[in-house]
Amino acid sequence: MAGKAMDSKSAQTKALVLATALSMFRSKGFAKTTMRAIATEAGVSLGSAYYYFASKDELVLELYRESVTEQRAAASLALESATGMADRLKAALHSGVDALTPYHDFGGAFMSSALPPQSATNPFGEASSQVRENAVGIFSDVIDGTKVPPFLRPQLPELLWLAYMGVVLFWVYDRSDNQRRTRTLIDGAAPLIARLISFSRLPVVKPMVEEALALKKKVQS
Template sequence: MTKIKKSEETRTRILEAALVVFRERGFERATMREIAMTAEVAVGAAYYYFESKDAIVMAFYERSQSEMQPRIEASLTESKTLESRLQAIISTKFECFGPNRKLLGALSAHSDPEHPLSPFSRETSTIREQDVGFFERAVANSGVKLPVDIKPYLPRLLWMYQMGLILFWVYDKSEDQRRTMLLYEKTLKIILVVLRLAGIPLLRPIHRLAADLLDVVYGED
C-alpha cells in the first residue's frame, strides 16, 4: 500500500467515525477525542487530518456533493421535462442525506451566513454554486417560458425551494418523513403551474414587480 493511499484511507476512516459519533452523540456534544477513539487513531492523527469538527463537516459536505454529482448529471441528461429534472435533483438529495438526517438537523442551527458551516456562507460557496448549477441545467431546454428579466433568477429560487424542503425534512417526525414527501409532491405541482402561468403576456405588470423584488434580494449591493 502506498503512503498516499494509506493516508487517504486513514482520512476516510476518521470521517466515517466522526459521522458515527455525530449520529450517536450529536454534533455539539461530540469531541475530537471520541472521534479518534472510534476511528482507532491517535487524537493527534485526527487533528492532523481535520483541524476541527467543522472541518470534518465540510469534508462531509464535499464528499456528499461528489457522490451525488454523477447521479444528478445522468438524470439531467436523461430527463427532458423540468418536473422530472427537479424530481431527480431533490430526490437524490433525500436519498443521499438520509443516513445523516439528524446531523443535518443539528447543523441547521448554523444558518447564519457568517458561520462557516451555513449553506449560505462564503466557505460553502463552491458547493452552493455547483448546486445552483444543477438547477440551471434543469431549467435549460426544458420548455419553461419566462420573461427575460425573471428567468435568470429561477435556478437560485429553485435552490432555495430545495433548501426549504430539506429543512422541513430534517425536523419531520412523521413516519418515514411522509409529511415531507407529501409537501414535496404538492408544492412541486404548484411551482410548475405558476411557471406555466408566468409566461402569459397579461401578467407583464406583475413580471416587472417580481423582477424588481428579485433584484432587491439577489442584486448587487
C-alpha cells in the same frame, strides 16, 4: 510511487476520520461528540484529525459536500429519462432527500451548526460557496431543455435551489415514517412550481416576476 502511496494513505485517513465522526454523531449525538473522541475512536492522533478537519463544522461541511456530489450524480442519471419541468424538478429534489437520508437523525444538530453566519457549514456563507455552486448547478441541469422565459432563466437555478433549501428545512423536522411527508411535499410542489414558471411569461404576471427578481438582485448586491 512513494508520493502516490502517501496521497492514498492521506485520503484513507481523511475518509476514516469522516466515517468515524458520522458513526459517533449517530451513536452519541452531535453535541456530545468531540474532535478528541473522534480521533481516539479512529485510532489517529488528535493532530492528525485537526490536520484534515479544523473543527466539527468542517466535518459537517464535508458531509454536505459529499451529499451534494451524490445528489448531482443521482439527479443526472434520473434526468436522462425525465421530461418536463415538473418531473425533472421532482427528480432533483428526491435525489437530494435520498442523499441526506443517512444524516436525518442529527439533521437538527447540523441545522443549529449551520445557523451562525460565520459557520463553515452555513449554506449561504463564503466557506460553502463552492458546494453551493455545485448544488445550484443541479438545478441548471434541471432547466436544460425545458421552456423557461429568457428573462427568468439566468436566476431560476438559484431560485430552485432556495426552494430546495426550504424542502431540506421541512425534512429536518419531518418525523413521519421515512420522511413520507417530505416526499409528499416534493410531489405536490414540483408541478405547482412548474406551472408558476410557465405562468411567468404571461403579460399580467411577467412585470411582477421581474420586479421580484430585481428586488432579489438588489438585496444580494
